[in-house]
Amino acid sequence: MANDMSIESYLAQGGVLTSPGNVPPRYRAELMRLMATFVDSALAGAAGFADVINDGPGITERIAASRIVLEKLDHAERVLKIMGDFGADTDRYANHHPWTARLPRDADVGAIRSEHDMRLAVFNYPLEGWADAVVMNLLMGRAVCVQLAEVSRVSYQPLAEVFRAIAPVEIRHADLAEEGLEKLACDPANHEGLAASVAYWAPRVADSFGGDSSARAELLGSFGLRHNTNATLRDRWRDDVNATLARHLRFEMSG
Amino acid sequence: MARFHELTVTEVRKTIRDAVVVTLKPGNGAADAFDFTQGQYLTFRRDFDGEELRRSYSICAGKDDGQLQVGIKRVDGGAFSTWANEGLHPGDTIEAMPPMGGFFTPLDVAANKHYVGFAGGSGITPVLSILKTTLAREPGSSFTLVYANKAVSTIMFREELEDLKNTYMGRFNVLHILETDAQEIDLFTGLVTEEKCADLFKGWIDIAHVDTAFICGPEPMMLGIASALRAAGLDDGRIKFELFASGQPGRLARKTVSQGAATAANQTSAAITLDGATQTVTMGKDRTILDAALANAMDAPFACKAGVCSTCRCRVLEGEVDMIANHALEDYEVEKGYVLSCQSYPVTDRVVVDYDQ
Numbered sequence: 001m002a003n004d005m006s007i008e009s010y011l012a013q014g015g016v017l018t019s020p021g022n023v024p025p026r027y028r029a030e031l032m033r034l035m036a037t038f039v040d041s042a043l044a045g046a047a048g049f050a051d052v053i054n055d056g057p058g059i060t061e062r063i064a065a066s067r068i069v070l071e072k073l074d075h076a077e078r079v080l081k082i083m084g085d086f087g088a089d090t091d092r093y094a095n096h097h098p099w100t101a102r103l104p105r106d107a108d109v110g111a112i113r114s115e116h117d118m119r120l121a122v123f124n125y126p127l128e129g130w131a132d133a134v135v136m137n138l139l140m141g142r143a144v145c146v147q148l149a150e151v152s153r154v155s156y157q158p159l160a161e162v163f164r165a166i167a168p169v170e171i172r173h174a175d176l177a178e179e180g181l182e183k184l185a186c187d188p189a190n191h192e193g194l195a196a197s198v199a200y201w202a203p204r205v206a207d208s209f210g211g212d213s214s215a216r217a218e219l220l221g222s223f224g225l226r227h228n229t230n231a232t233l234r235d236r237w238r239d240d241v242n243a244t245l246a247r248h249l250r251f252e253m254s255g
Numbered sequence: 256m257a258r259f260h261e262l263t264v265t266e267v268r269k270t271i272r273d274a275v276v277v278t279l280k281p282g283n284g285a286a287d288a289f290d291f292t293q294g295q296y297l298t299f300r301r302d303f304d305g306e307e308l309r310r311s312y313s314i315c316a317g318k319d320d321g322q323l324q325v326g327i328k329r330v331d332g333g334a335f336s337t338w339a340n341e342g343l344h345p346g347d348t349i350e351a352m353p354p355m356g357g358f359f360t361p362l363d364v365a366a367n368k369h370y371v372g373f374a375g376g377s378g379i380t381p382v383l384s385i386l387k388t389t390l391a392r393e394p395g396s397s398f399t400l401v402y403a404n405k406a407v408s409t410i411m412f413r414e415e416l417e418d419l420k421n422t423y424m425g426r427f428n429v430l431h432i433l434e435t436d437a438q439e440i441d442l443f444t445g446l447v448t449e450e451k452c453a454d455l456f457k458g459w460i461d462i463a464h465v466d467t468a469f470i471c472g473p474e475p476m477m478l479g480i481a482s483a484l485r486a487a488g489l490d491d492g493r494i495k496f497e498l499f500a501s502g503q504p505g506r507l508a509r510k511t512v513s514q515g516a517a518t519a520a521n522q523t524s525a526a527i528t529l530d531g532a533t534q535t536v537t538m539g540k541d542r543t544i545l546d547a548a549l550a551n552a553m554d555a556p557f558a559c560k561a562g563v564c565s566t567c568r569c570r571v572l573e574g575e576v577d578m579i580a581n582h583a584l585e586d587y588e589v590e591k592g593y594v595l596s597c598q599s600y601p602v603t604d605r606v607v608v609d610y611d612q
Contacts, residue, residue: 005473005474005475007474010474010475010477010478013478014478014481014482015474015477015478015498016477016481016496016498017498018356018357018358018496018497018498019296019311019355019356019498021298021309021311022498022499025568025570025610025611025612026530026556026610026611028568029556029566029567029568029610030556032556032558032564032565032566033556033557033558033566036558036559036564036566037558040558083564085355086565087565087583087584087585087588088563088564088565088583089563089564089582089583092561092563092582093559093563093564096559096561096563097559097561116560116561117558117559118558118559152491153491157357157495157496158357160491161357161492164491164492215554216554219530
């Protein structure tokens with residue numbers, strides 16, 4: 001069979017790659033970066049949330065929080081396994097960074113990553129108690145759902161399959177957060193604190209979608225590793241979260 | 256990390272003029288490691304004139320065949336496939352990693368599914384493994400194979416497929432599409448394109464009742480088939496691709512070690528190529544290649560910065576660097592000049608590195 005198509009043009013036309021042996025070097029690097037971002041965020045998120053389990057007001061809430069921690073670690077492991085196919089030392093990777101480390105609450109790092117890992121910047125901020133954790137989990141959980149819908153189409157088939165498999169579980173996590181919020185919102189005494197948490201987390205989660213002028217976006221697009229712009233995804237997330245907040249708290253995120 | 260095992264070649268059988276089916280027996284104690292899933296592939300390694308080559312070939316045996324077989328078609332200029340076709344004999348040993356790959360779906364003895372497979376040329380090998388295993392282990396399921404070849408004489412496993420049709424009458428169907436040989440039905444001549452698939456879905460394949468499609472073949476063919484399947488309503492989760500592990504016929508050039516080497520000066524001139532553009536920067540020898548690239552506004556890839564993940568891999572084309580930690584690259588990659596740029600400090604006064612290779 002004649003085959004004179006380059007991998008680059010195959011990808012640009014929507015082609016799918018299936019094993020480490022197929023991928024060109026720059027594609028490999030961007031794919032690894034995408035996976036590292038997911039793994040580091042999941043590990044850091046789970047580590048931060050684990051500390052909050054005991055703050056849950058009842059057993060149901062503590063079970064929900066435990067389940068979220070368990071499943072986020074499971075998701076990190078599944079994606080890390082694919083990094084392992086490319087040679088990453090998965091055992092060492094899981095422990096190469098203190099995933100519980102956080103910056104002070106009032107640090108302002110914007111979208112800048114830390115020096116040592118690829119977690120999204122939002123995972124560098126500490127949680128302050130149960131209600132704050134619920135709000136963070138709702139806002140970030142919905143962002144993850146939007147991002148997963150996007151990356152479930154990535155051109156590296158083994159990764160797309162993992163993302164498609166974990167997407168329903170992550171949707172459930174965000175729904176659990178909404179249930180937690182609904183419960184807290186029943187008591188008007190909680191409203192002020194919830195509003196403060198939303199005001200704190202909203203811009204930080206919004207930043208996690210990244211800027212829009214990057215030349216990398218074009219490269220990722222041509223590799224089939226991205227399909228929508230960051231702005232499109234961020235708007236999708238904002239509409240989604242605002243609808244939830246309006247349902248339970250009768251206000252929306254500012255900005 | 257997966258490691259290589261020795262396998263003994265028990266049979267080398269020609270299927271067509273330029274393709275062989277190689278039967279392999281894992282060495283002592285390695286049988287369990289080679290318990291494959293249908294549709295997976297083996298990665299072999301062999302030394303050619305002092306340079307290690309690695310090539311992946313799909314397993315063509317079914318789970319119930321009781322043996323491990325791969326199909327190897329000779330590629331023009333391909334050192335490994337030519338050797339396998341001409342120089343490999345029963346009794347020889349060959350090194351391979353345990354089976355890898357995710358080109359399969361779980362089987363269920365109670366399932367009542369319809370599968371369709373598209374294979375182009377030697378892309379038949381994993382599809383053959385899948386269809387044999389599926390027909391044997393899912394007695395309620397059926398399989399349609401669309402098999403594209405240049406001509407009758409280049410059809411791998413032609414007789415075996417005919418035998419399977421007889422064994423699984425009513426559950427297995429093959430449509431041969433031939434590029435150059437004329438057939439009774441016009442639709443079966445030519446290339447398997449998006450349009451051709453759309454025509455096949457009109458009368459020959461009941462696409463509305465297909466549960467999963469498997470595609471393995473050249474890139475343009477895979478693109479066309481995937482478009483046609485999506486247009487017919489199959490979502491991505493039900494389309495499984497297997498791209499040939501790249502042809503890679505050419506040899507990698509050896510890195511040239513520059514003359515002059517290191518001096519006492521603590522500065523290096525580093526030419527760094529990324530996305531086709533090269534920047535030459537002056538950097539201290541106490542700085543990593545990655546940090547130098549980042550400090551010069553190059554968007555160099557990295558993630559862990561601990562020598563663990565290999566995101567920052569680049570290739571040293573000239574000069575020498577000292578890689579202080581490496582938990583990700585294998586020896587053969589290092590031999591070819593690949594380094595983890597987050598762990599690599601320049602040694603010579605001039606280095607040339609490339610992230611695009």
